[in-house]
Every structure is written in structure tokens, then in C-alpha cells.
Amino acid sequence: MEKMITYQIKGLVKEYPGFTLKIDDLTLYRGEIFCLLGPSGAGKTTLLRILNFLEEPTAGEVYYGGVKYTKENFNPPLEIMREITTVFQRPALLKESVWNNIIYPLKIRGQKVDREEVMAIVEELSIAQLLHRPCTTLSGGEAQRVALARALVFKPRVILLDEPTANLDPNNIRIIEDMMTKYMEKKPTVVWITHNHFQAKRVGDRICLLEEGRVVEINDKENFFTNPSQKRTREFLAGEMFY
């Protein structure tokens, strides 16, 4: 079957004082998990923010759903914005109950809460016992699972994950990975930033190494880890595997 294109990036430039992200050509497909690896400060989060249209580029084009967005029109209509979501590295929850947080995206869309559907996600993430708890009382792992549940209840087509399992214990990591694997049945486009090569190996379809704002290599998982095309990738993997 032909792969369906979600994003196409052409000549993207994002400049910050002392930092430039430059991505000449990048295509993201429906139904894939695209893992972003790279050292801190490589520009991974910046790319994610652009993909979510939260930050406009300095130059270049982002095609989403076949429509061209440049810095002149980098604010897609609401219904497009509402197909895309990000789970940030630090879970940002409302000071309300877990349940109210989870259904927030449905409420702002004026959608009816389908209890069964929400509960399926809640059960999968093992947070049913937390539903009435104020979010201020959650542990890091619990908060991140709530944040993921909230990101999935409205069935986004694009899910951008910014190191969602950083600093979490293996059990939490497993729950989150299992949830995403299950959600892949809906064929979303997922970009997943991780520092953990083993995680990239487990969940990724394609892997991208970003360094100092430049793409070093984009490859399918097997080749990326066993037979990378770039010497720099090999060095990166060797150096980081050490830890």
C-alpha cells in the first residue's frame, strides 16, 4: 500500500540567537513512529513546536494535509490545529481532578464525553484509581500517564511526544509504550523524541539523528542501528551506548 504523507518540510529554518535549526527535506507518513534522537540542544523540541504550529519558522515551508504553511500563514484553521497534539516533557496539568484534565480536550471541542471510550484509555494507562484525585497530588509517572490519556481521548491524527518517558521508571515506561503501540491501530503520525536508544529500537519505525540543528541521518530502524549511513551516527551510537 502506498504510504500516506502527513507532513512535508522544505527548506525549513528556525533561528534563535546563537542557534539555527535547518531542515532541508523531511517527510512524515501516516501510521509511523518517527523517533528523534540527538543530544540536548540539538533542536528536537524546536522541531516539534513547529510541527504543532506553536512556533513559526524563520523561513521555509511546512506542508500539512497538502496545504502549504510558511511564516506568512503559520496559523492553520482551528480544525486542523485540533488534529495535532504534543505531550511535553514536563506534564502540564490543570489544577483540577484527573478526570477533568482528561476530558478537557473534549470539553473545549464541545464534544460529548463517551465514557466507555475514555475509560478504555484510562484502563490501558492504569489510572482508573486516580480519576478523582487532584492533579497536584500525582507522582511524575502518574502525571505523565494522565497527560498522555488527555492527549489521546480526542483521537489526534498527529501525536508529538517530547521525551515522554524521561525520568520515569521501567513500569511507567512500559505502560506508555504499550499505550502508544495500541493507539497505532488508528494509524496516527507519531514523532517521538527520546534519549533512550533502546526505546527508539522498541517503538520506532524510522529514526532521525539531529545534531546542532541539522539532520545527520534519517534511516529505517534496522539500518540506523546496525548499518548507519553516516560515520557520525556510528560515533553517536557508540558514545551514547556506553551509558
Added chain:
Amino acid sequence: MSLLASLQEAIYLLVTRDPYVMDIIMVSLNVTGVALILSTLVGVPLGAFLGLTDFPGKPIVTALLYTGMGFPPVVIGLFTFLLLSSVGPLGHLGWLFSVKAMIMAQTIIAFPLVAGFTMAAVMAVDQNLIQQLKALGATRAQAAWAAIKEARIGVLVSIIAGFGGIISEVGAVMLVGGNIEGKTRVLTTAIVLETRKGNFGVAIVFGIILLAITFLANLAMLQLQERDLFAR
């Protein structure tokens, strides 16, 4: 009149619900209530907007707001007086020496307090959260509303500050209201007048009532806050 007699009179006036006293209480509650609602309706959205949005000239608007927060109310009274006087730009409204004029002056006095404290409270809301809400599909207005709710304790404090500014006001309401018996006389202006006339008993009654209203109103608002604190 001795102090004891004054106290006796105070109790008598309160117990018999003297119509003169009742009138003044009603005008006070009316002016305070309406002015506080208007200040909140203007101040909270303005404060939230300033707290969440960057635009050219924002430092100037913010500086103006802070000036408004510390501006002598009597000067605002003078300004309102000139606006509403028969030769002023709003003279045709015929509001001078009416409750409307007092509400107008009180709102101008109080809304910067509400806006300023709301702005500070909303600015303290995690920027990450606001980004996150947009990433969940919130419109700007929906994100702003969520930020106000996040900052609810600070917003409540802003309304309490506005209330404090309004209920304690004397000079401005005296100027634009005229302290007319049965029409624009409120508790604070009545205290000034009665003290000057030597009617200490009546003045004390008004003082006690003013204190009681302020205390009860703050107690009620704190109750809201308390409920919220327990809900965490």
C-alpha cells in the same frame, strides 16, 4: 453628648432600623456592588489579556495600570466630576450628583486594582501549561479562561482588593455624588458629615456597619478560596 450617650444612640438606631440609616446602607451596598461587578468585568479580562499577550506598547499600558492602582482616588473623583459637569464631555448624561456618577468614579478607581492583581496572578501561571492547552486544541480565549481558573486564588485576591478600594472610598464619592441625603449619601461620607456635626453616635453606628459589611464580604470571598484550597 457624652460617649456613653453616643453608644446608647448607636444601639437604638441599629435596633429600630432607623430609615435614615437603612437608606445609607442601601445606597452603599448598591454603589459598592455595582461598581465591584463592573470593575471585575473590566479588570479580570484586561488583566488576563495583559498577563498572557505580548504586544508593542505593553510596558506603557502596564505602567499606566500600575499608576491607576496607586492613584489618589480624590483625583479620579475630580476627573469624573469634570467629565460629568454640565460643561464636560459627558455632561449631557446628567449623571453628576447621582448614584451613577459614584459608580462610575468607583469603577475607575477599582478596575486597575483588579486588573493589576489579576495580571500578576495570570503571569504566574506556568507558560508550559498554556502552550500545552493550545496543543490540546484550545482557542486563545479558551486558554485564557483556563489560565484565569488556574490563577483563581490570585484573581479572587484582585477582586478583594477592588472591593477594599471601593468600600473605603470617601473623597471621590463625596465630590461626584454630593453626599445628598437619601440619594447619594453612603456610609463613608455619612461618617464624615455626622462626625463634623458632632453626632458621634450616628457616626459610630456607620463605622460599625461599614466594618461589619467589609468583614462579612471578605469572609464570604475567603470561603470561596477555602473551598478551593480544600479541593486540592
